[in-house]
Amino acid sequence: METILQLKNVGYRVQENQILNGISLVVNSQEYLTITGPSGSGKSTLLRIIASLLTASEGEILFQGKNIANLDPIQYRRQVSYCFQQPMLFGKTVADNLDFPFQIRQTTPDIAKQKAALKVVGLPETYLTKRITELSGGEKQRVAMIRNIMYVPDVLLLDEVTVGLDEENKRIVNELIEHFHKDHHVTILSITHDAAELNQASRLLTITKGRLEEAK
Amino acid sequence: MNLDVNNWSLTLAFLLVMIALWIGYREKLGIDREIIIGVIRAVIQLFVVGYLLKYIFRVNNVILTLTMLLIIIFNASWNAQKRSNGMSNALTISFIAILTSTGITLGVLILSGAIKLIPSQVIPISGMIASNSMVAIGLCYRSMNTQFRDQRQSVLERLALGGTIRDASIGILRESIKTGMSPTIDSAKTVGIVSLPGMMSGLIFAGVDPVHAIKYQIMVTFMLLSATSVGSVMACYLAYRSFYNERKQLKDLAGDD
Incomplete structure (x- = not known):
C-alpha cells in the first residue's frame, strides 16, 4: 500500500509554549487511523496542521510524496478535507451549504447529487430547502459531513465529529465515514474519545503532552 | 447678510465653550482638558488653513x-x-x-x-x-x-x-x-x-x-x-x-x- 501522508518530526509552538513535539507518522493510502489523547494534548492542532489550516513550526509534511509547503493550499484542502467538531453551517438553508463545494469550483450545483447525499445520511430530500436554524445538532453534523464529501477527497480529517451526538446520530455518521472509507477508498484520520469507536480502531495512536505514540 | 463675523462676536461666542466646560466640570466628566485642547487646536488649525487657502486661491x-x-x-x-x-x-x-x-x-x-x-x-x-x-x-x-x-x-x-x-x-x-x-x-x-x-x-x-x-x-x-x-x-x-x-x-x- 502506498504512503499518502508522511509527517517528519513535526513540531508546533505558540511563543514559548511547545504544543506538538517531534511528531513522525506514516499514513498509508486507504488506512483508517484513530487518534486519541487527553484534552489539551494537541490533537486538534495536529489535525489542523495536516489540513494546512496551520503551519508547523518545525518538520515537514509530505502528501503523495510532495511537501505540502510547496503545494497550493486551496487545491490541497480539497483533497485533504477537515471536518470540525461542532460545525457551523452557512447562510440560511441546507442548500446554501451543499452549494458551497460547487460554487468554489465554479460549477452549477448538482441537485441530484445533493439529494442523494442527504439520503445517505438519512435525511429527506425536502431538507434542501430547510432552514439551518430548524436542524438538530445531529442533523447539522450530518449536513456538514456531506458538505465535506460532495466532492470525494483523498483524505478525511475528522475532529471528534461524533462528540455530543446521540447514539442514533453517531451510528449514521460512523456509517457514512465507513461507506466513504470502504466504497470510495478515502483515507481516514479520526480523533475520538468514544469508547466504542476506540475499540473498533484498526490502528490507534495516542497523543500525550504533544507527543504521538502508536497504541495499537 | 453680514458674512464678516467680527472678533468681538467671536469672543462672545466663546461663551458657548464655557457652557461645555461648565457641564464637564459640574458632571465630573473629566474632559475639561480635552475640551480646552480641542478648542485651541481648532482655532489654530482653522487660522492656519484660512491664511493658507487665501494664499493658494490667490496664486492659483x-x-x-x-x-x-x-x-x-x-x-x-x-x-x-x-x-x-x-x-x-x-x-x-x-x-x-x-x-x-x-x-x-x-x-x-x-x-x-x-x-x-x-x-x-x-x-x-x-x-x-x-x-x-x-x-x-x-x-x-x-x-x-x-x-x-x-x-x-x-x-x-x-x-x-x-x-x-x-x-x-x-x-x-x-x-x-x-x-x-x-x-x-x-x-x-x-x-x-x-x-x-x-x-x-x-x-x-x-x-x-x-x-x-x-x-x-x-x-x-x-x-x-x-x-x-x-x-x-x-x-x-x-x-x-x-x-x-x-x-x-x-x-x-x-x-x-
Whole structure:
C-alpha cells in the first residue's frame, strides 16, 4: 500500500509554549487511523496542521510524496478535507451549504447529487430547502459531513465529529465515514474519545503532552 | 447678510465653550482638558488653513493645488488607518482607496461641469470627499476586525472545504462595505428633513437662493455616495488579504483541543 501522508518530526509552538513535539507518522493510502489523547494534548492542532489550516513550526509534511509547503493550499484542502467538531453551517438553508463545494469550483450545483447525499445520511430530500436554524445538532453534523464529501477527497480529517451526538446520530455518521472509507477508498484520520469507536480502531495512536505514540 | 463675523462676536461666542466646560466640570466628566485642547487646536488649525487657502486661491497654481490635495488625502489616510487595529499596510491601502475615490468623484464633477478646476472649488470639495471616505474606510476596518474575530470558525470552515480566501471572506467583505456606506446612505435619506448640511447652509448664508443651494447639495449627496462606495470597496478588497498569511491561513490561529 502506498504512503499518502508522511509527517517528519513535526513540531508546533505558540511563543514559548511547545504544543506538538517531534511528531513522525506514516499514513498509508486507504488506512483508517484513530487518534486519541487527553484534552489539551494537541490533537486538534495536529489535525489542523495536516489540513494546512496551520503551519508547523518545525518538520515537514509530505502528501503523495510532495511537501505540502510547496503545494497550493486551496487545491490541497480539497483533497485533504477537515471536518470540525461542532460545525457551523452557512447562510440560511441546507442548500446554501451543499452549494458551497460547487460554487468554489465554479460549477452549477448538482441537485441530484445533493439529494442523494442527504439520503445517505438519512435525511429527506425536502431538507434542501430547510432552514439551518430548524436542524438538530445531529442533523447539522450530518449536513456538514456531506458538505465535506460532495466532492470525494483523498483524505478525511475528522475532529471528534461524533462528540455530543446521540447514539442514533453517531451510528449514521460512523456509517457514512465507513461507506466513504470502504466504497470510495478515502483515507481516514479520526480523533475520538468514544469508547466504542476506540475499540473498533484498526490502528490507534495516542497523543500525550504533544507527543504521538502508536497504541495499537 | 453680514458674512464678516467680527472678533468681538467671536469672543462672545466663546461663551458657548464655557457652557461645555461648565457641564464637564459640574458632571465630573473629566474632559475639561480635552475640551480646552480641542478648542485651541481648532482655532489654530482653522487660522492656519484660512491664511493658507487665501494664499493658494490667490496664486492659483496647479502644483500648489495638487500638493494641498495630496496633504488632505494623506491626512485622511493617516486617520483612517488608526482604526485598522494594526492591520498590515493599512496606511498604503487607505491612501490608495482615498486617492481613487477622490480622483474618480472629483473627475466626474469636473468633467460634468458641476465644479470648475479652480482651487477655491477643487480644494473644499476634495476635503469633503476625502473626509467622508476616511470615515467610511475607518468603519470598514472596524467591521472587518470584529467580523474576522467573531466569525473565525465560519471562515475556517470555508477554507477547510477548499474555498479561496475570497470565498472565505466574501460575507465579511459585503457586510463591511455596507457598514462603511451606511452613514452616507442614512444621511442621504434624511438630508433636508433632519439636517441642512454644510454646503447648502453655507450657500444660503452667502445669500444664494435656496433653490440653487439645494442643487449643490444634491451634487454633494451624489458625490458622497460615490466616494464612500469606491473608498469602502477598495479598502475592503485590499485589506482582507492581510487577515491571511502566505499559506492562505487565517492569522493568529492557535489550535484548541
